Amino acid sequence: MTHTVWSVNDWDPLEEVVLGSAAGLTPPPVDVSLRHFFEPPADAGDERIDAGTLQRVVDETEEDFAELTETLTSAGVRVRRPDTTTVGRRYATPEWESVAMHALMPRDCLLVIGDRVIEAPMPMRARYFETAPFRSLLREYFDAGASWFSAPKPLLPDETYVYEPGASVVAEDEPLFDAANMLRCGTDIFFNVSNTGNRRGAAWLRRQLGSDFRVHEISICSDHVGTTLHILRPGLLLANSERLTPDRIPGPLRSWKTIWVDTPEDDGYAFDWPRASVWVGMNILALGPDTVVVPANQTRVIKQLENAGITAVPTSFRHGRTFGGGLHCCSLDVRRRGGLETYL
Numbered sequence: 001m002t003h004t005v006w007s008v009n010d011w012d013p014l015e016e017v018v019l020g021s022a023a024g025l026t027p028p029p030v031d032v033s034l035r036h037f038f039e040p041p042a043d044a045g046d047e048r049i050d051a052g053t054l055q056r057v058v059d060e061t062e063e064d065f066a067e068l069t070e071t072l073t074s075a076g077v078r079v080r081r082p083d084t085t086t087v088g089r090r091y092a093t094p095e096w097e098s099v100a101m102h103a104l105m106p107r108d109c110l111l112v113i114g115d116r117v118i119e120a121p122m123p124m125r126a127r128y129f130e131t132a133p134f135r136s137l138l139r140e141y142f143d144a145g146a147s148w149f150s151a152p153k154p155l156l157p158d159e160t161y162v163y164e165p166g167a168s169v170v171a172e173d174e175p176l177f178d179a180a181n182m183l184r185c186g187t188d189i190f191f192n193v194s195n196t197g198n199r200r201g202a203a204w205l206r207r208q209l210g211s212d213f214r215v216h217e218i219s220i221c222s223d224h225v226g227t228t229l230h231i232l233r234p235g236l237l238l239a240n241s242e243r244l245t246p247d248r249i250p251g252p253l254r255s256w257k258t259i260w261v262d263t264p265e266d267d268g269y270a271f272d273w274p275r276a277s278v279w280v281g282m283n284i285l286a287l288g289p290d291t292v293v294v295p296a297n298q299t300r301v302i303k304q305l306e307n308a309g310i311t312a313v314p315t316s317f318r319h320g321r322t323f324g325g326g327l328h329c330c331s332l333d334v335r336r337r338g339g340l341e342t343y344l
């Protein structure tokens, strides 16, 4: 059996997915890069999370992933997992030191566009080696024909983390982005310029992808797009009703029907401060154009989807606010059926 990489949007029928793992989850030092992204309370120092709490979050998240794996497998989707041995290890560059915080979110560190899988130049220092747990999968996909490459490794000096009035951004000195900054729509890719992605990162991606793709710069939220906007299928969007208004939807998508998500249920958080907002509740994974997997307790989101004719498959997902990501962040669709098309 060959395993190839192919995915150009978030809605074509899903065949293979990589799920993250909570094993080894390690709260990293509260350095300038972490402050910039997570915005902890100003007086927050390095956290001392008691071992019992940390273990409970890890165990319950792995239980949730086991349930999700069951759900996906019974829908005919092949589920792959990382090797987490490097998580929690300390490392240093010539400029700074950090620790590998987790292997939870392949969506953030790996960008799949067609048969390419691109290692993202992530701005947070505790994420510098986040693709390591996925290396054996990458090697396998490469051997099966995928095009595997990495953006230039950034240096991430302190000057990277700049603030502009109204929005924190990252400096333009080197290409930077998390893969989850991208909203993929066939030949059109929307790149969220924010505190997890800069214009030079968009330019790098545009040049790498060449003339088959258009990379549009947008700025719709402070970091990744998946708690703000999803394309459910051509013509249908799922949008955050607190962050967006119709005129803030990216221009080319503005005429599409939009499900305006009501404020999701709050799952709370187990660590000292949350690493994500309640909007991880709208961070969904599509099995196809009519079916999405949704956190089980998000009953209003589920109802809103079903009212629009979308089947919502519920699955437990308890700790998104604790570790900072939802179902979409924790999964990476490496293969979907369907070709490269232009929808806009």
Ligand SMILES: NC(=[NH2+])NCCC[C@H](N)C(=O)O
Residues within 6 Å of the ligand: 105, 107, 108, 180, 223, 224, 226, 227, 275, 276, 277, 278, 279, 280, 324, 325, 326, 329
């Ligand atoms: N790909 C991700 N890790 N996304 C999670 C982003 C969470 C977002 N900052 C929020 O609080 O709403």
